[in-house]
Amino acid sequence: MCRSIKTLFNFEPPATELEIRAASLQFVRKLSGFSVPSKANEAAFAQAVEAVTATATALLAELVTTAGPRNREEEADKARARSAARFSA
Structure with missing residues:
Protein backbone atom coordinates (compact mmCIF):
# COMPACT_ATOMS: atom_id res chain seq x y z
CA MET A 1 0.00 0.00 0.00
CA CYS A 2 0.97 3.60 -0.25
CA ARG A 3 3.61 4.62 2.29
CA SER A 4 2.12 8.08 2.68
CA ILE A 5 -1.14 6.67 4.06
CA LYS A 6 -0.67 6.68 7.81
CA THR A 7 -2.56 4.97 10.62
CA LEU A 8 -5.17 7.39 11.91
CA PHE A 9 -6.84 5.40 14.70
CA ASN A 10 -6.17 5.72 18.42
CA PHE A 11 -4.08 8.86 18.51
CA GLU A 12 -4.24 11.74 20.91
CA PRO A 13 -5.36 14.17 19.60
CA PRO A 14 -7.63 12.27 17.19
CA VAL A 28 -7.92 6.99 -4.55
CA ARG A 29 -4.71 8.08 -6.32
CA LYS A 30 -3.20 4.66 -5.68
CA LEU A 31 -6.29 2.79 -6.89
CA SER A 32 -6.80 4.89 -9.99
CA GLY A 33 -3.15 5.30 -10.94
CA PHE A 34 -3.68 9.05 -11.40
CA SER A 35 -2.06 11.69 -9.24
CA VAL A 36 -4.11 14.26 -11.14
CA PRO A 37 -7.12 12.96 -13.09
CA SER A 38 -7.99 14.12 -16.59
CA LYS A 39 -10.95 16.47 -17.06
CA ALA A 40 -13.02 13.47 -18.20
CA ASN A 41 -12.29 11.63 -14.93
CA GLU A 42 -12.25 14.59 -12.56
CA ALA A 43 -15.85 14.23 -11.31
CA ALA A 44 -15.53 10.49 -10.70
CA PHE A 45 -12.20 11.03 -8.93
CA ALA A 46 -13.62 13.76 -6.65
CA GLN A 47 -16.69 11.65 -5.89
CA ALA A 48 -14.48 8.70 -4.95
CA VAL A 49 -12.37 10.85 -2.63
CA GLU A 50 -15.51 12.12 -0.87
CA ALA A 51 -16.93 8.59 -0.54
CA VAL A 52 -13.68 7.20 0.89
CA THR A 53 -13.42 10.16 3.27
CA ALA A 54 -16.96 9.58 4.54
CA THR A 55 -16.36 5.85 4.95
CA ALA A 56 -13.03 6.38 6.73
CA THR A 57 -14.58 8.95 9.07
CA ALA A 58 -17.40 6.53 9.93
CA LEU A 59 -14.92 3.69 10.47
CA LEU A 60 -12.73 5.72 12.81
CA ALA A 61 -15.80 6.79 14.79
CA GLU A 62 -16.94 3.18 15.25
CA LEU A 63 -13.63 1.52 16.15
CA VAL A 64 -12.99 0.71 19.81
CA THR A 65 -9.86 -0.34 21.66
CA THR A 66 -8.73 -1.04 25.19
CA ALA A 67 -5.24 0.27 24.44
CA GLY A 68 -4.32 3.74 25.48
CA PRO A 69 -4.02 6.41 22.79
CA ARG A 70 -0.71 6.66 20.97
CA ASN A 71 1.41 9.78 20.99
CA ARG A 72 2.01 11.26 17.54
CA GLU A 73 5.53 12.45 18.33
CA GLU A 74 6.60 9.09 19.75
CA GLU A 75 5.24 7.29 16.67
CA ALA A 76 6.99 9.77 14.36
CA ASP A 77 10.27 9.20 16.24
CA LYS A 78 9.88 5.43 15.83
CA ALA A 79 9.22 5.83 12.10
CA ARG A 80 12.30 8.04 11.70
CA ALA A 81 14.42 5.47 13.55
CA ARG A 82 13.12 2.66 11.30
CA SER A 83 13.84 4.76 8.22
CA ALA A 84 17.34 5.62 9.38
CA ALA A 85 18.11 1.96 10.10
CA ARG A 86 16.72 0.92 6.73
CA PHE A 87 18.48 3.50 4.58
CA SER A 88 21.76 3.99 6.43
CA ALA A 89 23.13 0.60 5.40
Whole structure:
Protein backbone atom coordinates (compact mmCIF):
# COMPACT_ATOMS: atom_id res chain seq x y z
CA MET A 1 0.00 0.00 0.00
CA CYS A 2 0.97 3.60 -0.25
CA ARG A 3 3.61 4.62 2.29
CA SER A 4 2.12 8.08 2.68
CA ILE A 5 -1.14 6.67 4.06
CA LYS A 6 -0.67 6.68 7.81
CA THR A 7 -2.56 4.97 10.62
CA LEU A 8 -5.17 7.39 11.91
CA PHE A 9 -6.84 5.40 14.70
CA ASN A 10 -6.17 5.72 18.42
CA PHE A 11 -4.08 8.86 18.51
CA GLU A 12 -4.24 11.74 20.91
CA PRO A 13 -5.36 14.17 19.60
CA PRO A 14 -7.63 12.27 17.19
CA ALA A 15 -7.12 12.45 13.44
CA THR A 16 -8.43 15.64 11.89
CA GLU A 17 -10.79 15.89 8.93
CA LEU A 18 -7.83 17.09 6.84
CA GLU A 19 -5.73 14.05 7.75
CA ILE A 20 -8.58 11.70 6.88
CA ARG A 21 -9.17 13.47 3.56
CA ALA A 22 -5.46 13.41 2.71
CA ALA A 23 -5.31 9.65 3.35
CA SER A 24 -8.47 9.19 1.25
CA LEU A 25 -6.96 11.19 -1.60
CA GLN A 26 -3.79 9.06 -1.52
CA PHE A 27 -5.90 5.88 -1.50
CA VAL A 28 -7.92 6.99 -4.55
CA ARG A 29 -4.71 8.08 -6.32
CA LYS A 30 -3.20 4.66 -5.68
CA LEU A 31 -6.29 2.79 -6.89
CA SER A 32 -6.80 4.89 -9.99
CA GLY A 33 -3.15 5.30 -10.94
CA PHE A 34 -3.68 9.05 -11.40
CA SER A 35 -2.06 11.69 -9.24
CA VAL A 36 -4.11 14.26 -11.14
CA PRO A 37 -7.12 12.96 -13.09
CA SER A 38 -7.99 14.12 -16.59
CA LYS A 39 -10.95 16.47 -17.06
CA ALA A 40 -13.02 13.47 -18.20
CA ASN A 41 -12.29 11.63 -14.93
CA GLU A 42 -12.25 14.59 -12.56
CA ALA A 43 -15.85 14.23 -11.31
CA ALA A 44 -15.53 10.49 -10.70
CA PHE A 45 -12.20 11.03 -8.93
CA ALA A 46 -13.62 13.76 -6.65
CA GLN A 47 -16.69 11.65 -5.89
CA ALA A 48 -14.48 8.70 -4.95
CA VAL A 49 -12.37 10.85 -2.63
CA GLU A 50 -15.51 12.12 -0.87
CA ALA A 51 -16.93 8.59 -0.54
CA VAL A 52 -13.68 7.20 0.89
CA THR A 53 -13.42 10.16 3.27
CA ALA A 54 -16.96 9.58 4.54
CA THR A 55 -16.36 5.85 4.95
CA ALA A 56 -13.03 6.38 6.73
CA THR A 57 -14.58 8.95 9.07
CA ALA A 58 -17.40 6.53 9.93
CA LEU A 59 -14.92 3.69 10.47
CA LEU A 60 -12.73 5.72 12.81
CA ALA A 61 -15.80 6.79 14.79
CA GLU A 62 -16.94 3.18 15.25
CA LEU A 63 -13.63 1.52 16.15
CA VAL A 64 -12.99 0.71 19.81
CA THR A 65 -9.86 -0.34 21.66
CA THR A 66 -8.73 -1.04 25.19
CA ALA A 67 -5.24 0.27 24.44
CA GLY A 68 -4.32 3.74 25.48
CA PRO A 69 -4.02 6.41 22.79
CA ARG A 70 -0.71 6.66 20.97
CA ASN A 71 1.41 9.78 20.99
CA ARG A 72 2.01 11.26 17.54
CA GLU A 73 5.53 12.45 18.33
CA GLU A 74 6.60 9.09 19.75
CA GLU A 75 5.24 7.29 16.67
CA ALA A 76 6.99 9.77 14.36
CA ASP A 77 10.27 9.20 16.24
CA LYS A 78 9.88 5.43 15.83
CA ALA A 79 9.22 5.83 12.10
CA ARG A 80 12.30 8.04 11.70
CA ALA A 81 14.42 5.47 13.55
CA ARG A 82 13.12 2.66 11.30
CA SER A 83 13.84 4.76 8.22
CA ALA A 84 17.34 5.62 9.38
CA ALA A 85 18.11 1.96 10.10
CA ARG A 86 16.72 0.92 6.73
CA PHE A 87 18.48 3.50 4.58
CA SER A 88 21.76 3.99 6.43
CA ALA A 89 23.13 0.60 5.40
